[in-house]
Amino acid sequence: MGRSAALTEPAAFAMPAPHTAAVQMHCESWMSLAFWGMWHVGSVGSSGIEVGKGRAPSFRRSSIWWVVRFAFRDSISAVMPEAAALARLEARQLAFIENLTRYADRRAALAGNALRQLGLDPGSMVAAARTAQGGPFERVSTSRDGSLDPRFERMALSLARMSTLEDGLNGVPQFMPADMRMISSGFGYRSDPFNGHAAMHAGLDFRGPVGAPIHAAAKGRVTFVGTKTGYGKVVEISHGNGMMTRYAHMSAWRARVGQAVAAGDVIGQIGNTGRSTGPHLHFEVRIHDRAVNPRPFLESAPHVLEEARADLPQRAVAQSGQVRG
Numbered sequence: 001m002g003r004s005a006a007l008t009e010p011a012a013f014a015m016p017a018p019h020t021a022a023v024q025m026h027c028e029s030w031m032s033l034a035f036w037g038m039w040h041v042g043s044v045g046s047s048g049i050e051v052g053k054g055r056a057p058s059f060r061r062s063s064i065w066w067v068v069r070f071a072f073r074d075s076i077s078a079v080m081p082e083a084a085a086l087a088r089l090e091a092r093q094l095a096f097i098e099n100l101t102r103y104a105d106r107r108a109a110l111a112g113n114a115l116r117q118l119g120l121d122p123g124s125m126v127a128a129a130r131t132a133q134g135g136p137f138e139r140v141s142t143s144r145d146g147s148l149d150p151r152f153e154r155m156a157l158s159l160a161r162m163s164t165l166e167d168g169l170n171g172v173p174q175f176m177p178a179d180m181r182m183i184s185s186g187f188g189y190r191s192d193p194f195n196g197h198a199a200m201h202a203g204l205d206f207r208g209p210v211g212a213p214i215h216a217a218a219k220g221r222v223t224f225v226g227t228k229t230g231y232g233k234v235v236e237i238s239h240g241n242g243m244m245t246r247y248a249h250m251s252a253w254r255a256r257v258g259q260a261v262a263a264g265d266v267i268g269q270i271g272n273t274g275r276s277t278g279p280h281l282h283f284e285v286r287i288h289d290r291a292v293n294p295r296p297f298l299e300s301a302p303h304v305l306e307e308a309r310a311d312l313p314q315r316a317v318a319q320s321g322q323v324r325g
């Protein structure tokens, strides 16, 4: 009821009648004071104010100045209490909210397009975020009667959607965990290096010297640091939206559980631990624990992200500058 009324008639633009009366009264009183002041200027003009003879500053202390000053002070504090200032503030707030909503929608659209280009589903990300959080925002009242202005609700939804999709984009593997030129084994079926049987290889292998740095492929939180059968020394990073990366056969860990990492942070060193035939990094990307080919992400994500960010105003790029390299 109140919400639909607010939709058709924004409170900030509809000045209630008493205020209109106050404005009118105020204008009349101000005009009469101004007329009195003008008359006063006229009466003292020839003798009291002589511009060009170094006496102009005395005008500030003259009675006319006090009349004008009183008239302006009067306009704010006594005749129209708070109404004009509040109306201006509300109008500015509403304009700000509408601008921010449009801005968030634009950023969300860019992030959504980029995710689709990478073969991901932005719609399911937004839906999952809503379910996981039990609602994307804290419900707040924006009016004195406790109701929520639908424009605030719309803005909150837009911001939540933008945040989810941009987090999703930041979580896409986009930084080469090791030297790209050293990829020695791809994702998919291959002959097992130990017994020669056909086996599914669930990641990418990067050859490299023991001790070479291993980088986080995307922004995320470290969820596992330890040893796993076959994998040897492992680090796992969760990137949100069910996205996880795994780094195996390490010689040393450079991360701890719970640590927040940015794309490119060093999280370990190449080694030969676990079921490994020589020093290399075994790198996996898993979505809801299903292994997917990391290569399309690593190869396309930097370009897709660069394009998405190039379309944004500079302010937005500065805020979300997570990608390095």
Ligand SMILES: [Zn+2]
Pocket (backbone or CB within 6 Å): 185, 201, 203, 204, 205, 281, 282, 283
């Ligand atoms: Zn491997």
